Amino acid sequence: MKSCFAFSISLSFLLVLLSVYTPSSESAPPNYLDHYCPNETLFAPNSTYQSNLNTLLSNLSSAATADTDGFANATAGQNPPDEAYGLFLCRGDVNASTCSDCVATAKQDILRICPNQRVSVIWYDECMLRYSNQSIFSVEEELPSLMMWNPGNITDPAKFVQAEAKKSTATVTTAIAVPLGVLLVFLSLACGFVQGEATKTHELVQEEAGN
Template identity: 65%
Template sequence: MSSCFTISLSLLFFFINFAATEAVPTFLRHYCPNATLFTPNSTYQSNLNALLSSLSSAAADSADGFANAIVGQNPPDQVYGLFLCRGDIDITTCSNCVATGKQDILQRCPNRQVSVIWYDECMLRYSDVFISSVMEQVPSFTMHHTGNITDPTRFMQVLEETMDDITARASVRKSGKKVAIAEANFTSLKKLHTLAQCTPDLTVSQCNTCLRAAILGLPRGKKGGRMFTPSCSMRFELYPFYNASAIAALVPPPSYLPSPPALVTRRNGTYLFLLFVFR
Protein backbone atom coordinates (compact mmCIF):
# COMPACT_ATOMS: atom_id res chain seq x y z
CA MET A 1 0.00 0.00 0.00
CA SER A 2 2.82 2.37 0.94
CA SER A 3 4.59 1.60 -2.33
CA CYS A 4 1.46 2.36 -4.38
CA PHE A 5 0.96 5.61 -2.49
CA THR A 6 4.56 6.62 -3.17
CA ILE A 7 4.19 5.89 -6.89
CA SER A 8 0.92 7.84 -7.06
CA LEU A 9 2.45 10.77 -5.22
CA SER A 10 5.45 10.74 -7.52
CA LEU A 11 3.20 10.74 -10.58
CA LEU A 12 1.23 13.64 -9.12
CA PHE A 13 4.39 15.69 -8.64
CA PHE A 14 5.50 14.74 -12.14
CA PHE A 15 2.33 16.06 -13.75
CA ILE A 16 2.39 19.20 -11.58
CA ASN A 17 5.98 19.91 -12.61
CA PHE A 18 5.20 19.07 -16.23
CA ALA A 19 2.26 21.47 -16.25
CA ALA A 20 4.37 24.18 -14.62
CA THR A 21 7.12 23.67 -17.18
CA GLU A 22 4.64 23.86 -20.04
CA ALA A 23 3.32 27.17 -18.70
CA VAL A 24 6.69 28.92 -18.96
CA PRO A 25 6.84 31.12 -22.09
CA THR A 26 9.61 30.39 -24.57
CA PHE A 27 12.04 33.31 -24.53
CA LEU A 28 13.40 34.29 -27.94
CA ARG A 29 15.18 37.64 -27.82
CA HIS A 30 15.30 41.04 -26.15
CA TYR A 31 16.52 44.45 -27.27
CA CYS A 32 17.44 47.39 -25.02
CA PRO A 33 19.98 49.99 -26.22
CA ASN A 34 22.54 51.24 -23.71
CA ALA A 35 22.07 54.80 -24.95
CA THR A 36 18.66 55.11 -23.30
CA LEU A 37 19.08 54.92 -19.53
CA PHE A 38 16.93 56.26 -16.70
CA THR A 39 18.00 57.07 -13.15
CA PRO A 40 17.14 54.36 -10.58
CA ASN A 41 14.28 55.29 -8.23
CA SER A 42 13.29 58.11 -10.58
CA THR A 43 9.80 59.15 -11.63
CA TYR A 44 10.36 57.34 -14.92
CA GLN A 45 11.03 54.07 -13.11
CA SER A 46 7.91 54.52 -11.00
CA ASN A 47 5.85 55.16 -14.13
CA LEU A 48 7.44 52.16 -15.87
CA ASN A 49 6.52 49.84 -13.02
CA ALA A 50 2.95 51.15 -13.12
CA LEU A 51 2.83 50.71 -16.90
CA LEU A 52 4.00 47.10 -16.81
CA SER A 53 1.52 46.28 -14.05
CA SER A 54 -1.27 47.85 -16.11
CA LEU A 55 -0.37 45.84 -19.21
CA SER A 56 -0.10 42.63 -17.21
CA SER A 57 -3.58 43.23 -15.75
CA ALA A 58 -5.00 44.00 -19.20
CA ALA A 59 -3.65 40.72 -20.57
CA ALA A 60 -5.77 38.77 -18.10
CA ASP A 61 -8.97 39.60 -20.01
CA SER A 62 -7.84 40.80 -23.44
CA ALA A 63 -9.87 39.05 -26.11
CA ASP A 64 -7.64 40.52 -28.84
CA GLY A 65 -4.39 39.55 -27.12
CA PHE A 66 -3.31 43.17 -27.34
CA ALA A 67 -3.33 46.36 -25.27
CA ASN A 68 -1.39 49.60 -25.04
CA ALA A 69 -1.04 52.13 -22.23
CA ILE A 70 0.53 55.45 -21.24
CA VAL A 71 1.64 56.35 -17.71
CA GLY A 72 2.87 59.79 -16.62
CA GLN A 73 1.67 63.36 -17.03
CA ASN A 74 4.52 65.05 -18.84
CA PRO A 75 7.68 64.20 -20.82
CA PRO A 76 10.36 63.11 -20.21
CA ASP A 77 8.77 60.93 -17.50
CA GLN A 78 5.93 59.54 -19.61
CA VAL A 79 6.20 55.84 -20.50
CA TYR A 80 4.40 54.20 -23.42
CA GLY A 81 3.94 50.46 -23.74
CA LEU A 82 2.06 47.62 -25.39
CA PHE A 83 1.92 43.84 -25.67
CA LEU A 84 0.86 41.49 -28.45
CA CYS A 85 0.11 37.80 -27.97
CA ARG A 86 0.27 35.28 -30.80
CA GLY A 87 -3.09 35.16 -32.51
CA ASP A 88 -3.85 31.50 -31.83
CA ILE A 89 -3.18 31.29 -28.08
CA ASP A 90 -5.82 31.54 -25.33
CA ILE A 91 -6.18 34.31 -22.75
CA THR A 92 -4.57 32.27 -19.97
CA THR A 93 -1.43 31.60 -22.02
CA CYS A 94 -1.34 35.22 -23.14
CA SER A 95 -1.70 36.51 -19.59
CA ASN A 96 1.03 34.19 -18.33
CA CYS A 97 3.41 35.32 -21.07
CA VAL A 98 2.88 39.04 -20.39
CA ALA A 99 3.21 38.49 -16.63
CA THR A 100 6.52 36.72 -17.24
CA GLY A 101 7.67 39.48 -19.56
CA LYS A 102 6.79 42.12 -16.98
CA GLN A 103 9.46 40.70 -14.66
CA ASP A 104 11.87 39.45 -17.29
CA ILE A 105 12.21 42.70 -19.22
CA LEU A 106 13.32 44.60 -16.11
CA GLN A 107 15.97 41.98 -15.34
CA ARG A 108 17.32 41.72 -18.89
CA CYS A 109 17.09 45.47 -19.56
CA PRO A 110 17.86 47.24 -16.26
CA ASN A 111 17.41 51.03 -16.22
CA ARG A 112 16.59 51.17 -19.94
CA GLN A 113 14.11 53.73 -21.24
CA VAL A 114 13.43 51.68 -24.39
CA SER A 115 13.06 47.89 -24.38
CA VAL A 116 11.32 45.08 -26.23
CA ILE A 117 11.20 41.38 -25.43
CA TRP A 118 9.94 38.55 -27.61
CA TYR A 119 8.68 35.11 -26.61
CA ASP A 120 7.16 32.43 -28.80
CA GLU A 121 3.81 33.34 -27.23
CA CYS A 122 3.94 37.15 -26.96
CA MET A 123 5.85 40.39 -27.39
CA LEU A 124 6.12 43.16 -24.77
CA ARG A 125 7.65 46.58 -25.30
CA TYR A 126 7.88 50.04 -23.77
CA SER A 127 9.46 53.35 -24.73
CA ASP A 128 9.88 56.97 -23.73
CA VAL A 129 8.30 58.05 -27.04
CA PHE A 130 4.80 57.45 -28.41
CA ILE A 131 4.51 53.99 -30.02
CA SER A 132 0.77 53.36 -30.34
CA SER A 133 -0.38 53.09 -33.98
CA VAL A 134 3.21 53.65 -35.12
CA MET A 135 4.61 51.05 -37.52
CA GLU A 136 8.10 49.98 -36.40
CA GLN A 137 10.31 47.70 -38.49
CA VAL A 138 13.39 47.96 -36.28
CA PRO A 139 14.82 46.42 -34.24
CA SER A 140 14.21 43.13 -36.02
CA PHE A 141 15.62 39.63 -35.92
CA THR A 142 15.25 36.35 -37.76
CA MET A 143 15.37 32.70 -36.78
CA HIS A 144 16.28 30.06 -39.35
CA HIS A 145 15.77 26.32 -39.40
CA THR A 146 19.01 24.43 -40.04
CA GLY A 147 17.43 21.96 -42.46
CA ASN A 148 17.66 22.59 -46.20
CA ILE A 149 14.88 22.09 -48.75
CA THR A 150 15.59 19.56 -51.50
CA ASP A 151 13.69 21.58 -54.13
CA PRO A 152 14.29 25.24 -53.15
CA THR A 153 12.91 26.72 -56.39
CA ARG A 154 9.56 24.97 -56.03
CA PHE A 155 9.50 25.65 -52.29
CA MET A 156 10.12 29.40 -52.70
CA GLN A 157 7.35 29.61 -55.28
CA VAL A 158 4.88 28.01 -52.88
CA LEU A 159 6.17 30.09 -49.96
CA GLU A 160 5.89 33.41 -51.82
CA GLU A 161 2.35 32.68 -52.98
CA THR A 162 1.28 31.62 -49.50
CA MET A 163 2.91 34.59 -47.79
CA ASP A 164 1.20 36.94 -50.24
CA ASP A 165 -2.11 35.33 -49.31
CA ILE A 166 -1.76 35.63 -45.53
CA THR A 167 -0.27 39.13 -45.73
CA ALA A 168 -3.32 40.33 -47.62
CA ARG A 169 -5.75 38.66 -45.22
CA ALA A 170 -3.98 39.76 -42.03
CA SER A 171 -3.54 43.34 -43.22
CA VAL A 172 -7.12 44.02 -44.27
CA ARG A 173 -8.70 43.18 -40.91
CA LYS A 174 -9.90 46.52 -39.55
CA SER A 175 -10.61 45.40 -35.98
CA GLY A 176 -9.65 42.62 -33.61
CA LYS A 177 -6.68 40.37 -34.26
CA LYS A 178 -4.69 41.15 -37.41
CA VAL A 179 -3.58 37.57 -38.00
CA ALA A 180 -3.89 34.99 -40.75
CA ILE A 181 -2.71 31.44 -41.37
CA ALA A 182 -2.53 29.23 -44.45
CA GLU A 183 -1.50 25.75 -45.47
CA ALA A 184 -0.13 24.82 -48.88
CA ASN A 185 0.97 21.57 -50.48
CA PHE A 186 4.71 21.52 -51.05
CA THR A 187 4.80 17.84 -52.02
CA SER A 188 2.28 15.04 -51.80
CA LEU A 189 3.63 14.25 -48.34
CA LYS A 190 4.67 17.67 -47.02
CA LYS A 191 2.57 20.72 -46.23
CA LEU A 192 3.78 24.26 -45.70
CA HIS A 193 2.29 26.00 -42.65
CA THR A 194 2.44 29.80 -42.40
CA LEU A 195 1.35 32.58 -40.05
CA ALA A 196 1.42 36.39 -40.33
CA GLN A 197 0.41 38.90 -37.65
CA CYS A 198 0.43 42.65 -36.97
CA THR A 199 -0.40 44.67 -33.89
CA PRO A 200 -4.12 45.60 -34.16
CA ASP A 201 -3.42 49.34 -33.83
CA LEU A 202 -1.88 49.49 -37.32
CA THR A 203 -3.81 50.63 -40.36
CA VAL A 204 -4.34 48.33 -43.33
CA SER A 205 -1.52 50.06 -45.18
CA GLN A 206 0.87 49.98 -42.21
CA CYS A 207 0.30 46.28 -41.57
CA ASN A 208 0.72 45.46 -45.25
CA THR A 209 3.98 47.45 -45.44
CA CYS A 210 5.35 45.81 -42.29
CA LEU A 211 4.57 42.28 -43.45
CA ARG A 212 5.90 42.87 -46.97
CA ALA A 213 9.19 43.99 -45.47
CA ALA A 214 9.18 41.02 -43.08
CA ILE A 215 8.83 38.60 -46.01
CA LEU A 216 12.16 39.85 -47.32
CA GLY A 217 13.82 38.79 -44.07
CA LEU A 218 12.72 35.17 -44.34
CA PRO A 219 15.36 32.58 -45.28
CA ARG A 220 15.71 31.01 -48.68
CA GLY A 221 15.82 27.24 -49.12
CA LYS A 222 15.27 26.42 -45.44
CA LYS A 223 12.64 24.17 -43.88
CA GLY A 224 11.47 26.89 -41.52
CA GLY A 225 11.99 30.51 -40.60
CA ARG A 226 10.69 33.45 -38.59
CA MET A 227 10.93 37.21 -38.81
CA PHE A 228 10.12 39.50 -35.89
CA THR A 229 9.73 43.27 -35.65
CA PRO A 230 7.99 45.42 -32.99
CA SER A 231 4.91 45.75 -35.22
CA CYS A 232 4.57 42.44 -37.05
CA SER A 233 5.89 38.91 -37.42
CA MET A 234 5.90 36.02 -39.88
CA ARG A 235 6.68 32.33 -39.63
CA PHE A 236 6.68 29.24 -41.83
CA GLU A 237 7.34 25.57 -41.09
CA LEU A 238 6.81 22.14 -42.60
CA TYR A 239 4.79 21.14 -39.53
CA PRO A 240 1.74 22.71 -37.81
CA PHE A 241 2.88 25.12 -35.08
CA TYR A 242 -0.36 27.01 -34.40
CA ASN A 243 -3.90 26.32 -33.21
CA ALA A 244 -5.79 26.50 -36.50
CA SER A 245 -9.23 26.19 -34.91
CA ALA A 246 -8.59 29.23 -32.69
CA ILE A 247 -7.81 31.41 -35.70
CA ALA A 248 -10.65 29.92 -37.74
CA ALA A 249 -13.02 31.12 -35.00
CA LEU A 250 -12.14 34.74 -35.81
CA VAL A 251 -14.17 36.82 -38.27
CA PRO A 252 -14.36 35.39 -41.82
CA PRO A 253 -11.49 36.32 -44.15
CA PRO A 254 -12.19 39.71 -45.78
CA SER A 255 -11.42 40.83 -49.32
CA TYR A 256 -7.80 40.70 -50.33
CA LEU A 257 -5.50 43.62 -50.99
CA PRO A 258 -3.82 43.88 -54.41
CA SER A 259 -0.79 41.64 -54.69
CA PRO A 260 2.63 43.33 -54.86
CA PRO A 261 5.37 42.62 -57.42
CA ALA A 262 7.43 39.43 -57.13
CA LEU A 263 9.64 39.14 -54.09
CA VAL A 264 13.41 39.49 -54.22
CA THR A 265 15.91 36.78 -53.37
CA ARG A 266 16.34 36.14 -49.66
CA ARG A 267 19.41 35.18 -47.72
CA ASN A 268 20.32 31.82 -46.19
CA GLY A 269 20.76 31.07 -42.50
CA THR A 270 20.41 28.60 -39.68
CA TYR A 271 17.66 28.33 -37.14
CA LEU A 272 19.49 30.69 -34.82
CA PHE A 273 19.28 34.37 -33.95
CA LEU A 274 21.14 35.76 -36.91
CA LEU A 275 20.02 39.30 -37.64
CA PHE A 276 19.52 42.44 -35.63
CA VAL A 277 18.71 45.73 -37.31
CA PHE A 278 19.14 48.86 -35.26
CA ARG A 279 18.12 52.46 -35.81
Protein backbone atom coordinates in the same frame (compact mmCIF):
# COMPACT_ATOMS: atom_id res chain seq x y z
CA MET B 1 19.72 19.02 -49.25
CA LYS B 2 19.68 20.98 -46.00
CA SER B 3 18.52 24.55 -46.27
CA CYS B 4 17.55 27.42 -44.00
CA PHE B 5 15.11 30.26 -44.29
CA ALA B 6 14.79 33.36 -42.18
CA PHE B 7 11.78 34.90 -40.59
CA SER B 8 11.38 38.27 -38.98
CA ILE B 9 9.42 39.33 -35.93
CA SER B 10 8.90 43.07 -36.20
CA LEU B 11 7.37 45.50 -33.75
CA SER B 12 4.23 46.53 -35.59
CA PHE B 13 3.62 43.38 -37.56
CA LEU B 14 4.39 39.99 -36.09
CA LEU B 15 5.06 37.48 -38.88
CA VAL B 16 5.89 33.90 -38.04
CA LEU B 17 6.79 31.43 -40.77
CA LEU B 18 6.93 27.81 -39.71
CA SER B 19 7.44 24.67 -41.77
CA VAL B 20 5.56 22.51 -39.26
CA TYR B 21 2.76 23.70 -36.97
CA THR B 22 2.99 22.71 -33.30
CA PRO B 23 -0.05 23.48 -31.11
CA SER B 24 0.59 25.65 -28.07
CA SER B 25 1.00 23.93 -24.73
CA GLU B 26 -1.01 25.44 -21.89
CA SER B 27 1.36 24.22 -19.20
CA ALA B 28 4.69 25.03 -20.83
CA PRO B 29 6.45 28.24 -19.73
CA PRO B 30 6.92 30.96 -22.37
CA ASN B 31 9.69 30.20 -24.82
CA TYR B 32 12.14 33.13 -24.64
CA LEU B 33 13.61 34.16 -28.00
CA ASP B 34 15.54 37.42 -27.69
CA HIS B 35 15.51 40.99 -26.41
CA TYR B 36 16.52 44.48 -27.53
CA CYS B 37 18.18 46.90 -25.12
CA PRO B 38 19.80 49.75 -27.12
CA ASN B 39 21.59 51.30 -24.10
CA GLU B 40 20.99 54.74 -25.60
CA THR B 41 18.85 56.31 -22.90
CA LEU B 42 18.91 55.23 -19.27
CA PHE B 43 16.82 56.25 -16.28
CA ALA B 44 18.09 56.74 -12.74
CA PRO B 45 16.95 54.36 -10.00
CA ASN B 46 13.93 55.61 -8.05
CA SER B 47 13.25 58.21 -10.74
CA THR B 48 9.87 59.38 -12.00
CA TYR B 49 10.30 57.35 -15.16
CA GLN B 50 10.95 54.18 -13.18
CA SER B 51 7.76 54.75 -11.23
CA ASN B 52 5.81 55.32 -14.44
CA LEU B 53 7.39 52.27 -16.04
CA ASN B 54 6.45 50.04 -13.12
CA THR B 55 2.88 51.32 -13.33
CA LEU B 56 2.82 50.77 -17.08
CA LEU B 57 4.05 47.18 -16.89
CA SER B 58 1.61 46.37 -14.10
CA ASN B 59 -1.25 47.77 -16.16
CA LEU B 60 -0.22 45.76 -19.22
CA SER B 61 0.10 42.60 -17.16
CA SER B 62 -3.38 43.18 -15.73
CA ALA B 63 -4.78 43.87 -19.19
CA ALA B 64 -3.44 40.55 -20.41
CA THR B 65 -5.72 38.77 -17.95
CA ALA B 66 -8.77 40.45 -19.50
CA ASP B 67 -10.37 39.79 -22.87
CA THR B 68 -7.99 41.88 -24.98
CA ASP B 69 -7.79 39.70 -28.11
CA GLY B 70 -4.11 39.25 -27.34
CA PHE B 71 -3.18 42.92 -27.63
CA ALA B 72 -3.21 46.00 -25.43
CA ASN B 73 -1.35 49.30 -25.15
CA ALA B 74 -1.09 51.71 -22.25
CA THR B 75 0.62 54.85 -21.00
CA ALA B 76 1.74 56.05 -17.58
CA GLY B 77 2.75 59.55 -16.58
CA GLN B 78 1.92 62.92 -18.09
CA ASN B 79 5.13 64.89 -18.44
CA PRO B 80 7.75 64.03 -21.09
CA PRO B 81 10.38 62.68 -21.06
CA ASP B 82 9.11 60.68 -18.10
CA GLU B 83 6.00 59.31 -19.80
CA ALA B 84 6.11 55.57 -20.43
CA TYR B 85 4.38 53.96 -23.41
CA GLY B 86 4.01 50.23 -23.82
CA LEU B 87 2.20 47.41 -25.55
CA PHE B 88 2.06 43.65 -25.73
CA LEU B 89 1.06 41.41 -28.62
CA CYS B 90 0.39 37.71 -28.21
CA ARG B 91 0.54 35.21 -31.03
CA GLY B 92 -2.91 34.88 -32.46
CA ASP B 93 -3.33 31.16 -31.93
CA VAL B 94 -2.50 31.07 -28.20
CA ASN B 95 -5.28 31.01 -25.63
CA ALA B 96 -5.94 33.74 -23.06
CA SER B 97 -4.17 31.89 -20.26
CA THR B 98 -1.01 31.37 -22.32
CA CYS B 99 -1.06 35.02 -23.37
CA SER B 100 -1.45 36.21 -19.79
CA ASP B 101 1.35 33.95 -18.56
CA CYS B 102 3.68 35.15 -21.30
CA VAL B 103 3.05 38.84 -20.58
CA ALA B 104 3.52 38.29 -16.84
CA THR B 105 6.84 36.57 -17.53
CA ALA B 106 7.88 39.30 -19.95
CA LYS B 107 7.11 41.95 -17.34
CA GLN B 108 9.60 40.36 -14.94
CA ASP B 109 12.24 39.43 -17.49
CA ILE B 110 12.44 42.73 -19.34
CA LEU B 111 13.31 44.65 -16.15
CA ARG B 112 15.93 42.08 -15.24
CA ILE B 113 17.49 41.77 -18.71
CA CYS B 114 17.27 45.47 -19.62
CA PRO B 115 17.80 47.31 -16.31
CA ASN B 116 17.36 51.11 -16.28
CA GLN B 117 16.46 51.18 -19.98
CA ARG B 118 13.98 53.74 -21.27
CA VAL B 119 13.48 51.68 -24.45
CA SER B 120 13.26 47.88 -24.50
CA VAL B 121 11.66 44.98 -26.35
CA ILE B 122 11.47 41.31 -25.41
CA TRP B 123 10.30 38.48 -27.64
CA TYR B 124 8.91 35.07 -26.83
CA ASP B 125 7.43 32.46 -29.10
CA GLU B 126 4.05 33.28 -27.55
CA CYS B 127 4.19 37.07 -27.19
CA MET B 128 6.19 40.25 -27.35
CA LEU B 129 6.37 43.18 -24.92
CA ARG B 130 7.69 46.63 -25.72
CA TYR B 131 8.00 49.93 -23.89
CA SER B 132 9.50 53.34 -24.66
CA ASN B 133 9.65 56.89 -23.38
CA GLN B 134 8.24 58.03 -26.74
CA SER B 135 4.88 57.19 -28.25
CA ILE B 136 4.94 53.92 -30.19
CA PHE B 137 1.23 53.69 -30.98
CA SER B 138 0.03 53.67 -34.60
CA VAL B 139 3.64 54.00 -35.73
CA GLU B 140 4.83 51.90 -38.64
CA GLU B 141 8.25 50.44 -37.80
CA GLU B 142 10.32 47.55 -39.10
CA LEU B 143 13.16 47.78 -36.59
CA PRO B 144 14.22 46.46 -34.23
CA SER B 145 13.46 42.99 -35.52
CA LEU B 146 14.44 39.46 -34.65
CA MET B 147 15.89 37.10 -37.24
CA MET B 148 15.83 33.38 -36.64
CA TRP B 149 16.67 30.31 -38.67
CA ASN B 150 14.83 27.08 -39.28
CA PRO B 151 17.45 24.33 -39.89
CA GLY B 152 14.87 21.87 -41.21
CA ASN B 153 15.45 19.79 -44.31
CA ILE B 154 13.94 20.97 -47.60
CA THR B 155 13.95 18.31 -50.29
CA ASP B 156 12.97 20.70 -53.10
CA PRO B 157 14.27 24.22 -52.32
CA ALA B 158 13.00 25.76 -55.57
CA LYS B 159 9.45 24.54 -55.01
CA PHE B 160 9.60 25.60 -51.37
CA VAL B 161 10.73 29.15 -52.21
CA GLN B 162 7.96 29.46 -54.81
CA ALA B 163 5.31 28.23 -52.39
CA GLU B 164 6.70 30.41 -49.60
CA ALA B 165 6.44 33.53 -51.77
CA LYS B 166 2.82 32.75 -52.68
CA LYS B 167 1.93 31.99 -49.09
CA SER B 168 3.56 35.17 -47.74
CA THR B 169 1.69 37.33 -50.25
CA ALA B 170 -1.61 35.64 -49.45
CA THR B 171 -1.01 35.91 -45.71
CA VAL B 172 -0.14 39.62 -45.71
CA THR B 173 -2.86 40.58 -48.19
CA THR B 174 -5.58 38.80 -46.26
CA ALA B 175 -4.32 39.89 -42.83
CA ILE B 176 -4.69 43.53 -43.86
CA ALA B 177 -8.43 42.98 -44.22
CA VAL B 178 -8.78 41.05 -40.94
CA PRO B 179 -9.66 43.56 -38.18
CA LEU B 180 -8.51 41.41 -35.26
CA GLY B 181 -7.07 38.03 -34.52
CA VAL B 182 -4.77 35.76 -36.40
CA LEU B 183 -4.72 34.46 -39.94
CA LEU B 184 -3.38 31.04 -40.80
CA VAL B 185 -2.59 30.15 -44.40
CA PHE B 186 -1.68 26.66 -45.56
CA LEU B 187 -0.25 25.66 -48.93
CA SER B 188 0.20 22.06 -49.99
CA LEU B 189 3.58 20.91 -51.23
CA ALA B 190 4.79 17.58 -52.46
CA CYS B 191 6.94 17.38 -49.31
CA GLY B 192 4.19 18.52 -46.92
CA PHE B 193 2.59 21.77 -45.82
CA VAL B 194 3.87 25.32 -45.56
CA GLN B 195 2.10 27.44 -42.98
CA GLY B 196 2.08 31.18 -42.58
CA GLU B 197 0.80 33.13 -39.63
CA ALA B 198 0.37 36.89 -39.34
CA THR B 199 -0.72 39.02 -36.42
CA LYS B 200 -0.91 42.81 -36.56
CA THR B 201 -1.11 45.24 -33.68
CA HIS B 202 -4.70 46.40 -33.58
CA GLU B 203 -4.11 50.15 -33.70
CA LEU B 204 -2.50 50.01 -37.16
CA VAL B 205 -4.61 51.13 -40.09
CA GLN B 206 -4.75 48.94 -43.19
CA GLU B 207 -2.18 50.91 -45.16
CA GLU B 208 0.38 50.72 -42.34
CA ALA B 209 -0.16 47.01 -41.75
CA GLY B 210 0.38 46.24 -45.41
CA ASN B 211 3.72 48.02 -45.74
